[in-house]
Amino acid sequence: MERAEQARVERRLAAILAADVAGYSRLMEADEEGTLERLKALRRELVDPKIAEHKGRIVKTTGDGLLVEFASVVDAVRCAVAVQQAMPERNTGVAADNRIEWRIGINLGDVIVEGEDLYGDGVNIAARIEALADAGGVFVSNTVHDQVRDRLPFVFEDLGEQQVKNIARPVRVFRAQLGTPNAGAPPPALALPDKPSIAVLPFQNLSGDPEQEYFADGMVEEIITALSRIRWLFVIARNSTFTYKGQAIDVKRVGRELGVRYVLEGSVRKAGGRVRITAQLIDATTGVHLWADRFDGSLEDIFDLQDKVAISAAGVIEPTLREAEIERARRKRPESLDAYDLYLRALPFAYTSMPEEADKALGFLEQAIKLEPDLAIGHAMIAWSHEQRYLRGGLLEEEKTKALRHARLAIAAGSNDAAALAIAGLVVGFLDPSDYATALDAFDHSLAMSPSSALALGFSAVTRAWRGESAIAIQQAEQALRLSPFDPLSNIRHMAIAIAHFVAGRFEEAAAAAHRATQGHPRFSPPYWMRAAALANLGRIDEAKIMAQRLLDVQPQFTVSSITSAPFANPEILAALGQALRRVGLPE
Secondary structure, three states, X not given: OHXXXXXXXEEEEEEEEEEEEOOHHHHHHHOHHHHHHHHHHHHHHHHHHHHHHOOEEEEEEEOOEEEEEEOOHHHHHHHHHHHHHHHHHHOXXXXXXXXXOEEEEEEEEEEEEEOOEEEOHHHHHHHHHHHHOOOOOEEEEHHHHHHHOOOOOXXXXXXXXXXXXXXOOOEEEEEEOOOOOOOOOOOOOOOOOOOOEEEEOOOEEOOOOOHHHHHHHHHHHHHHHHHHOOOOOEEOOHHHHHHHOOOOOOHHHHHXXXXXXXXXXXXXXXXXXXXXXXXXXXXXXXXXXXXXXXEEEEHHHHHHHHHHHHHHHHHHHHHHHHHHHHHHHHHOOHHHXXXXXXXXXXXXXXXXOOHHHHHXXXXXXXXXXXXXXXXXXXXXXXXXHHHHHHHOOOOOHHHHHHHHHHHXXXXXXXXXOHHHHHHHHHHHHHXXXXXXXXXXXXXXXXXXXXXXXXXXXXXXXXXXXXXXXXXXXHHHHHHHHHHOOOOOOHHHHHHHHHHHHHHOOOHHHHHHHHHHHHHOOOOOOHHHHHHHHHXXXXXXXXXXXXXXXXXXXXXXXXXOHHHHOOOXXXXXXXXXXXXXXXXXXXXX
16 A cells, blocks of 8 residues: 555656745835735746746745746756846836845756645755845756756856755755856855854844934944954954945855854834844854844933943854854764864763763863863863762862863963853862962953853852852842843853852742752752752751752762862851751761
């Protein structure tokens, strides 16, 4: 029966053209009815006739897009080029940010036929190539290029292999040059730097108020300044990004021209005495949106509002880019990994704060510092991994010694690396009570370079909480959570709040904060013993015992003495914790 079903599947080789309108959402937001009318006219007067002329069949339409089948790949490319070459005339007299511009991708491949519809990788690859295309551009797959390069008088630029969504193997992509047949290729794309790179484009002023132009430009300058403090990030200067002011933006073109992987764009809209700022972060190599948010505020103190938005945006962008870079490094071939890629591969393991995961992180990190011995962030992460093995792996003195050695190497090499200083400060602050001043100096230096660093704020908060500095610990932890609410390290910030409330005798608040710390990180053990201790001090012994059992499920080797003999807190705080934990039956 199954073989019979398979036999009825109809397949054929086809040239598939996928097209959509660049910036369609923006056009619709600005003028929904007008955009729809112009698009209908464009289809009726140009696109559909060209498809018919080149013997194409429209398979389906999707609002601003369409999928077209051609029996001949030559006809498919001729049709696409004819449409794109006719578009500048159609846009004559239309403002740059109001033009309808097509992106077109073409693939030649095997497709599955179901009635009038088509499916399969032949279709999917065409759609993915279209998503890579410039506004006004025609991008084709390698299979298309091989078939037409000697049959059509067009020059094709080789864009190399591209990793596209849901397609296992990279796809080699070419761009058709739409000028005269003998026109030379455009200047090659700038090579990407060896670290994450971003351009902050001028924000659009949607207010209709020229005075807001100054505010929007100032907003962008503040964000560029804030991002420039993140040492591992390559940030394009204002003078380069502002050359795009007033233009219809294609982020992929911007990425190639400026040599950046990421682009931040946004808009400013004034209503009465208030202003709304929207921002979105885009991977310029794929066009994928990584993050978007909006900020509302009063125009009474315009400079204060600029500062708040810049710090908030930078605080959220930092972990978002870090997650994107981790995923990028994960996809790279092992033989092509450099020191920075190895550091990125270590991060997911280091962030779990568990000894067995720290072992995996160390495997990558030790390779990284062999390649680059002065890599401050590499030494800092090694220090943190050994600190985790020490605190949750039996308090072995050898682990403590290694952690402090690498932390001090990180401080020595990382005078301009805010993240390395923050991590090293945490390790020194936790493992060497006699050198607390060095930890505080590291945090202060880190935050002076990057005031919006949720990492530095969170690590400073938890270190200070254990020293009894409850007020500043809560303030810094809450600021870190506001800046980066979905950060993988949010558990440490909630834990800092729990410790601070416990130290201050606010056990209800301590229990609630410890509970929040377990939500996204159920294998992180400290919140369980903190919640158990807080509940015990509230007299809720049965609930505390449940937490104690969950703790032992996560960390079977836990003992009360592993807390009371640890070096990271004032002795009276540890004594109070130990007394509470003994009441719920945890092993001494």
